[in-house]
Amino acid sequence: MNRIKAALKKYWGYDEFLPLQEQAIGSVIAGRDSVVVMPTGGGKSICFQAPAVTLPGLAIVISPLISLMKDQVDALTECGVPAARLDSTRSAGEQNAVKALIRKRELKLLYISPERIVSPGFFESLDKPAISLIAVDEAHCVSMWGHDFRPEYRQLGFLKQTFPQVAIHAYTATATERVRKDIATQLRLDNPEVLVGSFDRPNLVYKVERRRDGLNQVCAVLDRHQNETGIIYCIRRADVDEMCAALAARGYNVAPYHAGMEDEDRKRSQEAFIREKVATIVATIAFGMGIDKSNVRYVIHTGMPKSLEHYQQQSGRAGRDGLEAECSLFYSGADYGVWKYILRDSEPEAGKIALAKLNDIYHYCAGVTCRHRAILNYFGQDLDKDDCGACDVCLGDLDCVENPLEIGQKVISCILRLGERFGADHTTLVLSGSRDERILKKGHDALSTYGLLSDFKRRVVRDWVEQLVAQGYVRKAGEFNVLNVTGKGRRLLEGTETPRLLKPAEKKRRRISRAARDSWEGVDENLFEALRSLRRQIADRKHVPAFHVFSDATLRDMARLKPATPEGFLEVRGVGEMKCEQYSTAFLAAIRQHRDGEQPGPAPLPQTD
């Protein structure tokens, strides 16, 4: 373990392991099969990369996507670790070069696509290297219960037969028990050690708002993140095009991405995003798998995803570097309707499950409990603190009304007076005392509950109705979502149950999230900006993504410690020997310049478009 710690420092520049990394590495050293479940950004790759460097022999890594493999191999090369990949895109010459390295025993990690590894005669062609370990990345792909099922992964069971003496380690971020079991069975693991990390992502700040004027709400998030990159998810392709055009018209630097675009255009958008030529990508869920960009600072959902699994996966693309990132979700009851409509055609069993998941995420959106806790509970875990310090509920962006019982009773009585035959919009109009034709025609202005909540903005009343639905006091029934009062709702009316109802915060006493406070602590922000632009210049010159040079976390630590010597530079978290050698001169010069007051300023980029 000490040798591995030394390697962690030498190649990656880290002093400590992240939670669970040491245990996961423990099973690799012990040669015991393992299934390791860590959330995105938990640092799974180090679990097999660090031991691979120190153990004798060659580590085989199976990864489902060529882009992911390329990314990891490039990142390893940047750190000075001998790694290579074999997949269908390599030319015969490139493949031979890799094989020559294997023959000379000069390689520590070999990334292989599942198609390639299951092809007959593959291992024979490698000249029998000694294999240190086998790592299966994104291992949920073996399971039909996972969301990215890959048939070739099913065949990976042959590995255990062919190499009974080599331990196999499976890594995934997918939480469910069912998928975990499936992984062990399909890969024929032998009494594997199962390690499951906490799914909490404390650096993600979750916010949920009802969608009102979608565009302005989205702009408000973008304005909070100037000079930072992020993703906007829309439900439909048409929404992507529309949102993209609207944002571009307002001067935001955006690019679209969805399955309906030409391959070329899509690739260009993705490339521009990764190289930080565009700040924001507007996309359907087609975007994401295989994107390894670690400094995504915000993920916005302009509509409600169809399950919390989807939400966790998509929002999880933010903040993989461990620094604070914002996940804002704008939802409306209409999204629920859209999904319900889409699900109508699914076969009964699957449809029932999908509808249950839809209800769960809807309750999450309209709910008023800590978002971190709600998500964790959904995945069967609990939060170990009362105040997460990183969600709209805990940060006090939302205030609770003082008299929720009274308000709740007014809403419930109104629903009953309406004979439980009307939807949320109509009920809201009655409660707010609207002169709308629909109300007057039906004579609903004569109801005793008419205008009971006319002191409040209509959209606030509408929100309360949804919150009562989310908390189980009211149910939406039938094709038209008419409101029914549940047993719990009747108890509310009797005064034996009290709901929690929110009002939008009037006083802007926004607390800053804990993650943001910690990660900016002591950082010279001007220097950080200067280092960022230097990083971009270097990345452009080398044609690699900026975060491959250094992560945002590393730049902040640099702008905190302000090292003056190469030795000091090595102390920065995320600076290993190889990167120190390559980059210390340029970055130390920038730090010196900054200290001497000669602001380098944003240096001109070699090529901009």
Ligand code: ADP
């Ligand atoms: P995952 O594959 O689980 O999403 P990664 O392996 O991409 O996560 O790691 C996420 C981030 O955490 C990367 O930027 C990585 O460099 C960083 N990281 C990994 N291990 C450590 C560590 N021990 N200390 C600090 N940062 C780490």
Ligand code: ZN
């Ligand atoms: Zn919270």
